[in-house]
Amino acid sequence: MLIRELNGHEIIAHLDQLADLRLGIFREYPYLYDGNRDGERRYLGSYAGKGLVLLALDTEQVAGAITGMSLADETPALVAPFHAAGLAPQEYFYIGELLLYAPYRNHGTGSLLLTRLEQLVEERTSCRHYCFATVVRPDNHPEKPVDFVSIERFSHRHGYRLLPGVSARIAWQEIDGQTTTKRLDFWQKEVKRR
Ligand SMILES: CC(C)(COP(=O)(O)OP(=O)(O)OC[C@H]1O[C@@H](n2cnc3c(N)ncnc32)[C@H](O)[C@@H]1OP(=O)(O)O)[C@@H](O)C(=O)NCCC(=O)NCCS
Numbered sequence: 532m533l534i535r536e537l538n539g540h541e542i543i544a545h546l547d548q549l550a551d552l553r554l555g556i557f558r559e560y561p562y563l564y565d566g567n568r569d570g571e572r573r574y575l576g577s578y579a580g581k582g583l584v585l586l587a588l589d590t591e592q593v594a595g596a597i598t599g600m601s602l603a604d605e606t607p608a609l610v611a612p613f614h615a616a617g618l619a620p621q622e623y624f625y626i627g628e629l630l631l632y633a634p635y636r637n638h639g640t641g642s643l644l645l646t647r648l649e650q651l652v653e654e655r656t657s658c659r660h661y662c663f664a665t666v667v668r669p670d671n672h673p674e675k676p677v678d679f680v681s682i683e684r685f686s687h688r689h690g691y692r693l694l695p696g697v698s699a700r701i702a703w704q705e706i707d708g709q710t711t712t713k714r715l716d717f718w719q720k721e722v723k724r725r
Pocket of ligand 1: 629
């Protein structure tokens with residue numbers, strides 16, 4: 532598996548492949564997200580210039596990706612809970628998504644993508660923390676697969692811990708056609724500079 536960083540022009544050139552990843556994988560539980568290509572292209576295009584995008588490539592085939600940018604450049608819905616908690620958004624690097632197509636999971640590629648991104652954040656930014664958000668669903672959610680693996684295990688193994696008292700509320704249309712507001716909790720880890 533090759534991990535490759537995309538520059539701004541390359542991000543724009545890969546918008547459809549990145550949109551495919553998000554549109555496909557975010558349909559899965561716990562996201563159940565029913566997105567559209569135009570919205571995805573707009574959102575993903577915002578990484579060109581101010582964000583980081585790494586692709587995992589199986590020869591020419593996109594297997595997965597990780598994206599991120601300073602939380603200060605993110606949408607108000609993600610930034611506001613940090614302000615409300617007295618935390619400075621510019622000190623947080625926000626990981627927007629870490630996605631692998633199902634056949635590529637559990638082979639260490641997600642860990643590799645995350646470690647590479649963390650390295651770049653450490654080298655190129657003055658952020659003091661990495662963070663990301665996870666959607667909170669009730670344990671008895673009807674769409675929860677019996678073999679569901681929570682991202683919590685992966686997060687803990689990589690040293691991330693829940694940030695107490697900081698949650699966002701974001702609405703999106705689910706695959707059943709209903710738009711509902713979800714709670715997102717934040718995980719964080721300190722950036723250790725050598
Ligand atoms: C989460 C994910 C990126 C991890 O990448 P990976 O290459 O599968 O992970 P690695 O092989 O490096 O590490 C394996 C660990 O990943 C976790 N994992 C495996 N499959 C997973 C899945 N479908 N969902 C969540 N976590 C998963 C497990 O904790 C596993 O280790 P464990 O069984 O010993 O606890 C990948 O499984 C994935 O794309 N999942 C679906 C999308 C997602 O939920 N992304 C995160 C939010 S944007």
